Amino acid sequence: MTTSTHEQIKLMLEETACAGCEGIHRNFVCVHIEAIAELPSRFGDFHIVAFSNNQDGKEHVAIIKGEVFGAADVPVRLHSECLTGDVVGSLRCDCRDQLEAALKKIGEMEKGIVLYLRQEGRGIGLTNKIRAYSLQDKGLDTVEANLALGFRDDERDYAVAAHMLHALQVQSVHLMTNNPNKIAQLEKYGVTVSQRLPHILPTNEHNRFYLETKAAKSGHMIDFHGKEHLPEQSDHTLVEGMAQVEG
């Protein structure tokens, strides 16, 4: 089913100018909408929009539910790609749980967007993430591992994500996050965050201890080998029934 959002975005495929860059040219960030298609999924009927940009050469996508073009108060989730978690179901992080929860929630809503950002491993890339895992296997903690590889603890930047929302002419967002820093970053790039929607994951008997440990450690968690590392989504997991952990 095509929507008017789909039609609007199709028209934008012909445009050659940067999309949604008015007033924020100082960042020299430019995004362009390259393709759109329908994307029926197990979480609901979405549209998927592929973007190019002049910053990182990555193929970021927006997974869209309903009429978001030009809309206000659009529920939005920023998800950073995690091949090991999203695809393989790795238990070194809970990225897949976070992604599925966001798609399920937005799939049940009238409208919403998941921005799937190809910033693997908190921005250091897949190979370096695996190098960092390897160092953690040898006893380094996550910060030591990243520093040993010459990276800061978190290399992500949300300028491109903000421009993607501008390109879709989203007027304001309800950001699904437990992370105040994500809100601050989006607002820095001119996105109005009119509300925060806590991203709460229901637990099951298999992951309750894992999630409670992560929440109790203020965003840190312990893997099965006793090594501490940070969740890649950098959102402190909120567990149903537990007090909220801010920080």
Ligand SMILES: [Zn+2]
């Ligand atoms: Zn992950």
